[in-house]
Amino acid sequence: MKMSRHISTGPSSFIPENEIIAATPLSDSTVMYLDEEFNGRVDNLTQVMGLHPHYLQAFLRCHYYLLRMDGPLPLHYRHYIAIMAAARHQCSVLVCHHVQEFEQIGVCSDWLRGLEFCPQRLRNLNEINKILAHRPWLITKQHIQALVKTGEHSWSLAELVHAVVLLAHFHALSSFVFGSGVNPDPEVTDVSGVPDDLCPPAMASLCTCHLTNSNQANRNSQRNAGSELEALMERMKRLLEEKEDDDASEEEMFTRFEKEKKESLLVVSKGFDEEGVPPSPVARFVADPSFGYQDFARRSEDNPPTFKAQDYTWEDHGFSLLNRLYSDVGHLLDDKFRTACDLTYYNMASHEGVDTSMLRRALFNYVHCMYGIRHDDYDYGEVNQLLESSLKVYIKTVTCYPERTTRRMYESYWHQFRHSEKVHVNLLLMEARMQAELLYALRAITHYMT
């Protein structure tokens, strides 16, 4: 318990503070400059993400463009949408932060009392908010139509696209926050200006305690860690060699995807009460809280058709649509996705000069797989070989219901890997999730437009 106390004082409750400080060559980088210019200070999220300064730069540029720069939506709307999105995952860190930002803008502060106090127009977003957060494959052009159709509370397409990007961004960011155990910012919790009970210290401690209380079990699992890494390396090498002579038939490939999809069903984080959503101050921003994640591929039910990645890709279709309706953000997102996917240090734990692209691709595609997006040119057998079951549990938890992430999950995979590498994993998960959500949403918008 003492241990956990110590850790939870830093930017992250999973990662020792000194590791982040030591690994952050930030002081002179442009990144800090960016963050300070917009934020006035460096928050915990930035510090954790700062383990990958190259990515952080792309991230912040996009983040602040969405929130502060020219765009179709007024500033206070943006923060309110951020609050709504983060609240879907009960991510109090982000909710608090944006409640504060909202306060600073100083208009319509009574919206903060809850969803029923904000305009109908914003409340209309609830539907796609919850769908995108939990089951993005259900979004259809009817949803878009309902929002865009002329009327008193209608949205213009440009506004809607801005809102959708914000929603996806903050859903994914919630995943990152929980996935790497980002602590609430002390400044945020200390500020007395925040209305009543929204961000009391008790709340902050609640989420950190909840995240840290389960670290007793991780010691014993470290004993066979050494062999674990070797095995993974071995498998990667073998896959690379096999590639040449692996002539899996089409059916085989198809079944592999299906298998992976099905198996993701079985990956369930244990010990979490399915129904028990704890009433929290964040709940006021959530409508229909019982709507949660449901597996894409459910047994004995009509599955929605698989999303073929080649038919609606980010690079071709998503980007073009986005850039048309909300210019420049396409480039920033593109840059962010690209940076996240290409980021590598050619390291794996203690090994250097390793090509990790296979691993990165497996992570990225596994997330898409859980969201029912299939890449034709990917052999999903690789996922099975590269990602151990404890990692799959972690991935599924972080992407699908991040609020249930525990420290034990974080520590139960890849024992020998550095924390920065695990943050890297989180970045990939975050971007994959965001892209998946965006693809579904933008496809629906495209269908609406044609």
Add this chain to the structure above:
Amino acid sequence: MEKMTKVSTINGRTMFCHLDAPANAISVCRDATQVVVAGRNIFKIYGLEEDGFVERLNLRVGRKPSLNFSCADVMWHQMEENLLATAATNGAVVTWNLARPCRNKQEQLFTEHKRTVNKVCFHPTEVHMLLSGSQDGFMKCFDLRKKESVSTFSGQSESVRDVQFSMKDYFTFAASFENGNVQLWDIRRPDRYERMFTAHTGPVFCCDWHPEDRGWLATGGRDKMVKVWDMSTNRVKEIYCVQTIASVARVKWRPERRYHLATCSMMVDHNIYVWDVRRPFIPFATFEEHKDVTTGIVWRHQHDPYYLLSGSKDSTLYQHMFKDASRPVDRANPEGLCFGLFGDLAFAAKESLMTAPSSVGEVGRKTYPGGDRRYPIFFFKKPDVTEQFAQVSSALSVFESEAGSAVGMDWFIKTAQSYLLSGKPFGELCEHNAQVAKRLNRPQESTTWTMLRIMFSEPANPSMSANHNLNKSGNLPLVNSFGMKEMSAALNERNKENRQDNIHNLDSNHNNNDDNEETEGSEGQAEYLFGDAELDDDDLYSMEHENPAAEETEYLLPQEAFPIRHEIMDHPSAPEPLQEKPESPHVSGSEAESMCLTPMESFSLISVSQLLFSPHLPPKFFCPIVKEMLCYYAEQGDVQTAVSVLIVLGERIRKEIDELTQEHWYMSYIDLLQRFELWNVSNEVIKLSTCGAITCLNQASTTLHINCSNCKRPMSNKGWICDRCHQCASVCAVCHHVVKGLFVWCQGCSHGGHLEHVKDWLKQSDHCPAGCGHLCEYT
């Protein structure tokens, strides 16, 4: 639609057929009789008949369709008519031989690419050579006689989006990449590219070699541009650039037309455009049939420019006839005109039009010749006779407004300041305003005022004019004697000398009044506030008769001598008696009556000037016209004139126009005045308005709540003694008497006193008269 054209051997018309699934790519065989359509769920060959498409062959066979059938691209060999190649989304490159006897026509399968293959391309003259480009960043060259690729080209950058063999250079091919680069390769040298250049920002989705010009390559990218590159020189040069409205998915040169190319877009825009690259701003022709994005376009025959085939996501396959295309050029505006924010004017038109009349020569004119500098010179000199439309280039001229005139609204401000709305006889007001309008170069308004005077002025009324214009009596009554036709100009000329001094007098008087108002502090004064708690309408009217005396002596007497309520109300009421005097005939008697008083004189005058209208016409007769005119001005946005006329005419016209319209005009004008910070004018207008809703604007927030300076309690009753502490509330810091007039206090230290006293004090000292040490400032 039924038109048949006979070009080479091909016949046809615009036609389409439904496919079962969205198409990803199409290709035609060499003799232009068959087309192959490939997509995720479709792979079929259609025959092109004269009056429709006929399905010839379905290549998707087998019970479980494999991903090898899921095509991203397809190409029909241009030499060997039985040979096809497809690129599959799972990374396979497949060749098909239609001559195979069995149902499955698949010939060879190459699974060397790790990611989706985006493009396959046969060599234009070599039968067995096939090139592929894939998402994994590699290009592979296959010899169809072998089981494996013969060479692999690594772009060393990102995914390959398109590969194209050069039409003229046997060994060269171009590859376009997702990161915006284009590379040129020699097929014999797989180790490194010959050339590389950055063509677009963002992915280059497509490229196409010019069928005749050896070095020309067209590229299309996600940045919505189509660029034409000249490779024949040492340095790759961008020679044309076409800006489209969406990401460019495909680009194809039009056969037999050197400068034409067809494009279709990746998203949002469903049309196919044919551009003349020399005219990059407007498409030469447009095909608008598809209802979803077009995914594949191909000219039916490589020497026939009139037939275009296209496949689309909306599951249709079209044959477009060039004759049926819509021509946006025909509907385009040949000239453009636009105002800038600061009054600048830009004008674009055909160059021939612009150069002809050089007499237009304006000050500050800048001409930007030739819209695009990339136009080669020769093009202007000898236009090709075969060109289908006359090449035009436009010149753009920008006329800048003179530096001094800000935003072109000075006339408004000047007019507002110099119009007289009251305080003179009606005729003089009109005359004055006509002059003002004339000075500001607004002849129409000037004429309007003059006409109004003629219409509504009373014929000579010596007693009246004597009252007001002793120095030049006789002038005014003459006005009626001028005929309508010669009214403004002649009249103004003649009376100019006489009027001039008069106007100056008026002006200075007017200004004096303004000055007074200002110093006494209307809303404009922020720093100093009146210490008056209550305003009573009753007081206002009871005091009116004291006005003339008060005005004269205002500054000479101590303020206490006059009750402050009177002082403030003084100005609102002051113009009213003056204004009413010229109108007195109307007020005293009815309009009909007043006309009856003067029939004789006007009658005699009429005969002289031969007026069209009989002199008996009562002013009422003109009311509909005037009303119409006012509405016209208001519609035109010149609410200033409308309101000014309304005020000056007063009772004469007021009843003709409904209250709401009037109110609307007043509100707009007052709003405008306040935007230009013409507070005094706006206040005058408010005072003079006859609408209840407007006059009460002045009454809004005129209540001042004050607290006792001793006990800090609110002062509730009238008077100067506080209820609670029974002390005098506002004592002058200079003379220590109770201030009953204008009370002025410093917002810094809250000390104050009589306006005059404080003023005097601050002339001598910077410090507060109360001795608190504060450095007060009187602004």
